[in-house]
Amino acid sequence: MIEKKISVAVIKRLPRYYRYLGDLLENDVVRISSKELSKKMDVTASQIRQDLNNFGGFGQQGYGYNVEYLYHEIGKILGLERKHKLIIVGAGNLGQALANYTDFEKRGFIIEGIFDVNPRLVGMTVRGIEIKDIGEMEKLVLNGDIDIAVLTIPKQKAVKIGNDLINWGIRGIWNFAPIDLKLKLSSDVVIENVHLSDSLMTLSYNISCKE
Amino acid sequence: MIEKKISVAVIKRLPRYYRYLGDLLENDVVRISSKELSKKMDVTASQIRQDLNNFGGFGQQGYGYNVEYLYHEIGKILGLERKHKLIIVGAGNLGQALANYTDFEKRGFIIEGIFDVNPRLVGMTVRGIEIKDIGEMEKLVLNGDIDIAVLTIPKQKAVKIGNDLINWGIRGIWNFAPIDLKLKLSSDVVIENVHLSDSLMTLSYNISCKE
DNA sequence: TAGATTGTTAATCGATTAACAATC
DNA sequence: TAGATTGTTAATCGATTAACAATC
Numbered sequence: 001m002i003e004k005k006i007s008v009a010v011i012k013r014l015p016r017y018y019r020y021l022g023d024l025l026e027n028d029v030v031r032i033s034s035k036e037l038s039k040k041m042d043v044t045a046s047q048i049r050q051d052l053n054n055f056g057g058f059g060q061q062g063y064g065y066n067v068e069y070l071y072h073e074i075g076k077i078l079g080l081e082r083k084h085k086l087i088i089v090g091a092g093n094l095g096q097a098l099a100n101y102t103d104f105e106k107r108g109f110i111i112e113g114i115f116d117v118n119p120r121l122v123g124m125t126v127r128g129i130e131i132k133d134i135g136e137m138e139k140l141v142l143n144g145d146i147d148i149a150v151l152t153i154p155k156q157k158a159v160k161i162g163n164d165l166i167n168w169g170i171r172g173i174w175n176f177a178p179i180d181l182k183l184k185l186s187s188d189v190v191i192e193n194v195h196l197s198d199s200l201m202t203l204s205y206n207i208s209c210k211e
Numbered sequence: 212m213i214e215k216k217i218s219v220a221v222i223k224r225l226p227r228y229y230r231y232l233g234d235l236l237e238n239d240v241v242r243i244s245s246k247e248l249s250k251k252m253d254v255t256a257s258q259i260r261q262d263l264n265n266f267g268g269f270g271q272q273g274y275g276y277n278v279e280y281l282y283h284e285i286g287k288i289l290g291l292e293r294k295h296k297l298i299i300v301g302a303g304n305l306g307q308a309l310a311n312y313t314d315f316e317k318r319g320f321i322i323e324g325i326f327d328v329n330p331r332l333v334g335m336t337v338r339g340i341e342i343k344d345i346g347e348m349e350k351l352v353l354n355g356d357i358d359i360a361v362l363t364i365p366k367q368k369a370v371k372i373g374n375d376l377i378n379w380g381i382r383g384i385w386n387f388a389p390i391d392l393k394l395k396l397s398s399d400v401v402i403e404n405v406h407l408s409d410s411l412m413t414l415s416y417n418i419s420c421k422e
Numbered sequence: 423t424a425g426a427t428t429g430t431t432a433a434t435c436g437a438t439t440a441a442c443a444a445t446c
Numbered sequence: 447t448a449g450a451t452t453g454t455t456a457a458t459c460g461a462t463t464a465a466c467a468a469t470c
Contacts, residue, residue, distance in 0.1 A: 009461070011416055015409035019389065033427060045427095046463050053429060061428040062470040078412045079419030093308030100304045103389065103408060109415075147418065172418045174411060178230065178314065188421050192414035194407070197314060198226035200385060201289045203403035204320075205222055207358065207383045208290030210399050220437070244451060256451095257439050264453060272452040273446040 010051050014078055016041070017051070021071040033064035083108045085146050086174075089161060090153035091116035091124075091131045094176060098150060099126045109148070113140055134161075141168040148172040155179040162191075221262050225289055227252070228262070232282040244275035294319045296357050297385075300372060301364035302327035302335075302342045305387060309361060310337045320359070324351055345372075352379040359383040366390040373402075 020041055024032060038045040052058055052070075055077050059065045075081055088095045091114050098104070099111055114126055115134040122133050140146060149165045151158055151173060158177035165173060166183070172190045175181050181191050231252055235243060245256040252259075263269055263281075266288050270276045286292055299306045302325050309315070310322055325337055326345040333344050351357060360376045362369055362384060369388035376384060377394070383401045386392050392402050 007461070011413060012409075014416065015406065015412040016391075018412065019406075019409070035427080044463060046465095047461095049427095049429065050462075057429060059428050060470060061468070062426045064427065077416065077419075079415040080412065084415060084418075093304070093311045097304030097308040098407075101407075104411065107408065107412070109411065148414065171421070172414050174414055180227075190414060190417040190421065192410055192417070194410050195226070195230075196309075196312075196405070197318065198223075198230070199403055199405050200315065200320065201226040201229065201291065201318075202222060203359065203383050203385055203401060204290040204295060205225065205288065206401040206403070207295075208288075210382070210401065218437070246451080255439060257441095258437095260451095260453065261438075268453060270452050271446060272444070273450045275451065 006054050010054055013043075013051055014074055017048075018071065018074045018078060018080075021067055021074065024067045025071055029067050031064050031066055034059070036064070080107055083110055084148055085110050085112045086148040086150055087111070087113040087115065087137065087140065087146050088150045088152060089115050089134070089137065089165075090151065091118070091121045091126065092152060095150070095152035096126050098152065099129065112146060113137070138164070138168055141165060141170055144169060146170060148174055151175045151177055151181075153177055165189075217265050221265055224254075224262055225285055228259075229282065229285045229289060229291075232278055232285065235278045236282055240278050242275050242277055245270070247275070291318055294321055295359055296321050296323045297359040297361055298322070298324040298326065298348065298351065298357050299361045299363060300326050300345070300348065300376075301362065302329070302332045302337065303363060306361070306363035307337050309363065310340065323357060324348070349375070349379060352376060352381055355380060357381060359385055362386045362388055362392075364388055376400075 020037065034045040034048040038048055041048075049059075056073070058070050058073050086109055088099055088111060091099075095114065095116070099114055105111070111127070111129055114129050114131045115137045116122060116131055117134050119133075121131050124131050141149070147170075149170050149172070151162065153161060155177040158175065158179055158181065162173055162175070162181045163184070166187055166189050170189060172192070173181060175191060175193045176196070178195060178197055180193055183189060183191060231248065245259040249256040249259055260270075266284070269281050269284050297320055299310050299322060302310075306325065306327070310325055316322070322338070322340055325340050325342045326348045327333060327342055328345050330344075332342050335342050352360070358381075360381050360383070362373065364372060366388040369386065369390055369392065373384055373386070373392045374395070377398055377400050381400060383403070384392060386402060386404045387407070389406060389408055391404055394400060394402060
């Protein structure tokens with residue numbers, strides 16, 4: 001699907017464009033120039049035009065960009081036009097928090113299951129979804145119905161379960177365990193690591209600098 | 212405190228070094244060369260040496276780096292040698308999840324209060340900490356006892372409360388609301404935005420590319 | 423048409439990698 | 447000492463910014 005190599009920096013900026021365009025859309029803004037958008041987003045207009053032109057020419061000379069059109073085009077690029085089925089692995093606080101985060105559903109991320117090892121959690125429901133024993137996860141994933149697994153489990157378990165999921169054919173892993181999951185080579189699985197403590201440490205660093 | 216300008220890219224890598232060194236320390240590894248570490252971390256040895264030398268010469272020719280020493284030095288750089296007092300603003304699922312995340316306490320981030328507007332939550336306790344009405348927050352922050360506010364509130368409220376906190380003298384804001392908090396110019400407050408949906412969209416993009 | 427703004431090429435800037443002298 | 451590995455300078459690479467012709 002990829003022709004030209006798109007840099008990671010560009011990809012990481014796409015959701016931010018999407019977010020700002022969504023806000024503009026909510027405020028009934030019809031068109032916007034790269035210059036106006038650059039002011040709002042605090043980036044250069046040049047960067048916006050460069051970034052977008054990695055994927056195609058979405059604007060019009062003398063006019064700018066149609067907000068609604070660009071919003072949906074970026075949505076398509078990000079793969080948000082299709083539904084993503086996901087499971088949450090680990091029904092602790094974070095797992096439940098993510099399960100309750102309705103914004104994900106709005107963007108087409110549908111929770112198909114929540115799993116945990118803890119018998120005290122199994123059977124409870126979160127947003128109408130029953131927490132099941134983790135042993136029942138294999139069948140569901142092997143069936144090929146699940147796109148993304150959200151790992152909200154301790155790091156000791158993350159490697160084993162991550163590998164299992166890969167073997168069972170999962171397509172993406174959104175990992176919250178404080179470890180960098182390594183892929184088997186040749187695997188096509190995509191992993192996105194969210195290291196909350198890294199983020200907090202960065203904040204701590206920046207605070208220290210102000211002293 | 213800063214002499215040389217350190218790039219954001221370098222700073223963002225520090226917590227990862229810290230994490231890997233912590234793991235090595237747990238496994239009783241005494242020394243490591245940039246070459247060995249580069250293999251584990253999947254970066255170049257050159258980059259590791261360059262990054263570290265922004266802050267000083269922590270290694271020794273012919274030997275490499277002492278794991279424990281380097282771990283603590285990076286900890287100091289990140290400001291982890293001192294305690295950080297924080298409050299959690301918004302006691303919903305995510306707020307509670309973060310409050311329950313014991314790893315933060317281990318790193319010296321002490322939760323001094325949890326606040327919410329919802330009367331049904333006020334009075335409940337999370338890890339022994341009582342959820343208080345958000346009206347009581349001002350006094351605590353004005354007292355100057357709080358370093359960091361963790362915002363786990365809807366984006367509609369984030370701007371107002373963020374500004375309040377800045378006026379009251381907060382030093383850092385760890386923002387989970389899906390909005391980029393803008394600072395008043397002249398403010399010395401540090402803001403770290405965590406956009407979980409951005410991360411999920413990046414994952415979605417990468418999955419789409421594999422199709 | 424005249425003005426505005428894109429798409430895109432060229433120039434600049436900064437970050438990463440390579441190389442190697444210094445030195446443990 | 448000889449071997450290893452750092453700290454650091456130089457070279458390369460890539461990303462950002464500037465500029466402007468194309469064109470709506």
